[in-house]
Amino acid sequence: MKRFTWLSYGSILLSIIPLFLFYGAIHFYFKIDFTILLIITFSFLILSIICGSIALFKRTERNPLAIIAILISISGGVVIGFLLMMAQM
Numbered sequence: 001m002k003r004f005t006w007l008s009y010g011s012i013l014l015s016i017i018p019l020f021l022f023y024g025a026i027h028f029y030f031k032i033d034f035t036i037l038l039i040i041t042f043s044f045l046i047l048s049i050i051c052g053s054i055a056l057f058k059r060t061e062r063n064p065l066a067i068i069a070i071l072i073s074i075s076g077g078v079v080i081g082f083l084l085m086m087a088q089m
Contacts, residue, residue: 007055008065014048015072022080041080048073 018041024030025037048069055066 002062004062004065007051011048011051011069012065014044015069018044019076045073045077
């Protein structure tokens with residue numbers, strides 16, 4: 001029987017956290033060095049894509065959360081990259 005496991009939930013959590021982290025740092029809710037922020041943000045997004053693809057190809061795992069997590073991670077990375085390009089950082 002297929003079900004959601006910690007891989008799906010962890011992947012969706014790892015894909016949402018960097019968006020809040022980046023938003024909070026841009027609006028100065030907390031102070032953090034910008035290079036450290038980028039390293040943490042993109043490492044969370046890469047880990048989310050890895051966990052989501054592992055969950056996607058696991059036979060006992062349901063796919064919807066893994067697909068949503070991968071889509072959030074890719075779109076979040078594109079949006080953050082676009083914001084960085086527009087700010088010329």
